[in-house]
Amino acid sequence: MARRQGQIDERKRQAVLDAAGTLFADKGMAVSMEEIARVAGVAKQTLYNRFASKAEIARALANQRADAIVAPLKEAGEPAQVLEALALSLLERICHPDKTSSIRGVVLMSAEAPDIAQAVYEGGPLRSLNLLSAWLADQTRAGRLDVADPDDAAEMFTGMVLGHGHLRAMLNAPQLDAARRARRARNAARLFLAAYGPKVSVASTAASSA
Incomplete structure (x- = not known):
């Protein structure tokens, strides 16, 4: 069954948070937004649409x-x-x-x-x-x-x-x-x-x- 848009958005948001949590623990604030997007498996624009910083x-x-x-x-x-x-x-x-x-x-x-x-x-x-x-x-x-x-x-x-x-x-x-x-x-x-x-x-x- 196809997922609704809201379900997809929430999955991407959680993927960003999971990736950021891991990267922050490993690298601190040296990690870039681009790296968070890459590890989360989302486009950089998708990341910025959800979190500005x-x-x-x-x-x-x-x-x-x-x-x-x-x-x-x-x-x-x-x-x-x-x-x-x-x-x-x-x-x-x-x-x-x-x-x-x-x-x-x-x-x-x-x-x-x-x-x-x-x-x-x-x-x-x-x-x-x-x-x-x-x-x-x-x-x-x-x-x-x-x-x-x-x-x-x-x-x-x-x-x-x-x-x-x-x-x-x-x-x-x-x-x-x-x-x-x-x-x-x-x-x-x-x-x-x-x-x-x-x-x-x-x-x-x-x-x-x-």
Whole structure:
């Protein structure tokens, strides 16, 4: 069956992102748009029709990565389950030994290509924080959490989960193994809920124990 135009366009877009991700990891910002098009198997004009610059490609890659990391926020479940799943997603995609080279690549490019580094930050980590902040606000309105400042709490949660993960990645130091990643995810969710779980009033406590 023939593919619709939209399907073909999406396949080409993904081919560009896949090629760019590989080339950025191997060569950094030295890679040219022409080389990305060649490896992706698309015409140079096709590439420019979709992405005007390497910064736009980097932002799209960061968006894709951020959406994958925060996917647990779209799942139904109690806050403890969702937060533990999110914590594990963060650890698996950022602190897994096989994933750290991309972080070092971004750090190295930040001086020579600050516009691309900024695009990566805005499209990736900042986007993840904003999505988590929105989820925390929704949970607070529903009475499942009690978070006065969702933006601050979102950053605190990710910092507690990752710990020295980014630092280890930048210095190519050994990362947490699978068992410690799972334990860190459980503990981070538990500690976060201890601080931001719904407050139970004294009157409610007395009534329930009566």
